[in-house]
Amino acid sequence: MAFALPVWIAVQDELLGHGADGESPNCFDSFDDETLFEMFHLTRTCVAFVADTVRLHMRKRRTNLSVEDMVMVTLDYYAQGLSSAAVQNRVSLSLAESFGAICAVTEVIADMADRFISFPETLDARASVATDVEKFCGIPKVLGVLAPGHFRVRTSTSEKGSYKNFLNSLGYTSVQTQIICDCEGNILSAAGCWAGSTSEMKIWESSAKGKEMEEGVNGSYWLIGGEGYCLSKAVLSPVVHPTSVKEIRFNQAHEKILDIMRTTLASMMSRFRCLMQLGFAEESSLDKKGNIIKACCVLHNIAKKFSVPLPPESGEVEPLHLVMQYQGEAGESNLEALKARHELIDSSFSEERK
Known part of the structure; x- marks a missing residue:
């Protein structure tokens, strides 16, 4: 919702x-x-x-x-x-x-x-969202999908410092907003605006929502995060090197719900073409770029509430990738989180549960 x-x-x-x-x-x-x-x-x-x-x-x-x-x-x-x-x-x-x-x-x-972007704050709201996610992909105790939304900007190549700050790991200059959506593609949170080179973990750890979730303010729930995020108390990342059928099944479920974010961001770019190119950016203009992104998130939710269809494709929509900066389990040093994910996989994705 x-x-x-x-x-x-x-x-x-x-x-x-x-x-x-x-x-x-x-x-x-x-x-x-x-x-x-x-x-x-x-x-x-x-x-x-x-x-x-x-x-x-x-x-x-x-x-x-x-x-x-x-x-x-x-x-x-x-x-x-x-x-x-x-x-x-x-x-x-x-x-x-x-x-x-x-x-x-x-x-x-x-x-x-x-008023129009609402994270589930009450017990009933959180339980409702988690139930919808579990019905969708089979993963329990999940409140939404977490990802950095990257949006292209132009920068002067003559200003090497600025250009480097906005150059993301996908090879183009961008700004990014930390976005959380539910399994229906509604935006639950859209916070901040950072230069494209900033890692998603740095954004997550410095954000109010990140601190709130990691401190357990919202209860023992997860957010689904791609391989650019480190497994933690609040972020559920995939198993990088699955070695069993149940881990493979978990990763498939994880990819299914993660794909909702890709679809959501692609839909936003299709409806609001300004997000395909936000113009020239400087460190001092991040708030203005962030306002445009947030405004489009608000209108995205309103459009969904009115069941507005997406426009016919008027051009190729920017393919969306979730940046992978953590490789292997090295970044997953939180033993408690590893144990919790293992228990989740055992309880929900074992062959007995098939």
């Missing part, structure tokens, strides 16, 4: 409560449903909800610009990766105003993350 039903109802009530003096998102009415979806990769109902929600939060900001125009140019940028001529001809904003509008609306949507 991307966000709890009470949260959804509260948002709907809040919008309805302010609807009397609110404006209808009629600037989108100049497009028919098919054209609107082609342009924004969202349905009319979903676009209206996003526009209403942004309008409600923009009331707290001073702007002489039409909120509808601001939302339109922002959704256009997210979907197309640039400002299209069709939208620029429709709105009454200069290029400078459009850039400012994208920054402002992105900040508003990113600030809504605590």
Whole structure:
């Protein structure tokens, strides 16, 4: 569940409560449903909800610009990766105003993350998510899938220090956000923004969610992590060199649930083409890049809530790889975690359980 039903109802009530003096998102009415979806990769109902929600939060900001125009140019940028001529001809904003509008609306949507991106915090919520994961792949006591989402950026090759910081192990320059999703592809957490060369373990160990999970705040649950993560109390990595049928079966189940993250990130890039190339990046601009990524995560969850289909492929989507930096069991020095994984494999993947 991307966000709890009470949260959804509260948002709907809040919008309805302010609807009397609110404006209808009629600037989108100049497009028919098919054209609107082609342009924004969202349905009319979903676009209206996003526009209403942004309008409600923009009331707290001073702007002489039409909120509808601001939302339109922002959704256009997210979907197309640039400002299209069709939208620029429709709105009454200069290029400078459009850039400012994208920054402002992105900040508003990113600030809504605590309402639309929800990690299971209660006992019942955690049990429900873990049950869904076990039904999906057979691995018990799992709250979600953990991975770094890498998003391409440009950097100046003349600035060797900066270029090296953004160059990831896959051979291209990127920024990355630590993302957790459930087995249905809903984003449960999207935190921070780091240069592409930063290891996923460094990000995990320094993140608030990492410290919280490793300290057992959420109970004795795991997150599924690829081989770029070290097996720990909270991160369940695959067996690097399986030697038995049950270990092979566990790895197959692990790969099945891990593939949900690949699909989720690929889906986000397909819907929000801006994530395919976030432009030039500097260490000082990481917060701005992180806001765009977080805003797209928020809209991803909202789109799933409205059952919005993915757009037809308009080009080859960037293949997603989870970086492998830990090779062999050398990184798995936590004997307690090794024992816990061994017991999990014995109890859930032995031949007797087949």
